[in-house]
Amino acid sequence: MNVKKRNIGISYAWNGIKEVFRSELNFRLHIVAAIVVICSGVICHLTKIEWAFILICIAIVLITEIVNSAIEKMMDFLNPEHHPSVKVIKDIAASSVLIAAFFAAIIGTIIFAPKIIDFIQGLL
Numbered sequence: 001m002n003v004k005k006r007n008i009g010i011s012y013a014w015n016g017i018k019e020v021f022r023s024e025l026n027f028r029l030h031i032v033a034a035i036v037v038i039c040s041g042v043i044c045h046l047t048k049i050e051w052a053f054i055l056i057c058i059a060i061v062l063i064t065e066i067v068n069s070a071i072e073k074m075m076d077f078l079n080p081e082h083h084p085s086v087k088v089i090k091d092i093a094a095s096s097v098l099i100a101a102f103f104a105a106i107i108g109t110i111i112f113a114p115k116i117i118d119f120i121q122g123l124l
């Protein structure tokens with residue numbers, strides 16, 4: 001692939017990210033949560049392995065939200081009418097975000113809870 005073609009691909013991908021950011025409140029909320037978690041990680045001096053888990057969790061949540069948004073938009077385009085099959089497809093797509101966010105919350109708790117407890121004990 002030549003450089004020009006690759007740059008065009010990156011620009012299309014960046015357009016996709018901007019579109020999801022503009023149209024999806026949940027994606028913006030996930031970005032805010034990711035920024036809060038990254039700042040907390042810097043403050044808590046996470047280890048390399050902890051950073052790896054946190055960054056993988058953030059990436060999986062954002063990717064599932066983007067894929068969910070793409071499926072929602074595709075279904076709205078293919079069938080703008082209310083339809084039980086569209087509901088099933090959209091609900092299944094949304095469930096991927098829920099699963100990703102649920103396990104990200106558990107991993108975040110495993111990593112941050114001991115540090116927060118240590119910090120509180122240090123204050124007492």
Ligand SMILES: Nc1ncnc2c1ncn2[C@@H]1O[C@H](COP(=O)(O)OP(=O)(O)OP(=O)(O)O)[C@@H](O)[C@H]1O
Nearest residue numbers: 026068072079080081082083084086087090091094
């Ligand atoms: N055309 C449709 N036919 C049947 N049910 C639908 C249809 N469109 C949406 N729904 C139902 O409404 C839910 C929300 O769909 P919508 O496309 O509005 O996504 P959203 O409000 O952006 O939600 P999300 O929080 O997942 O981004 C779907 O999961 C589905 O249960």
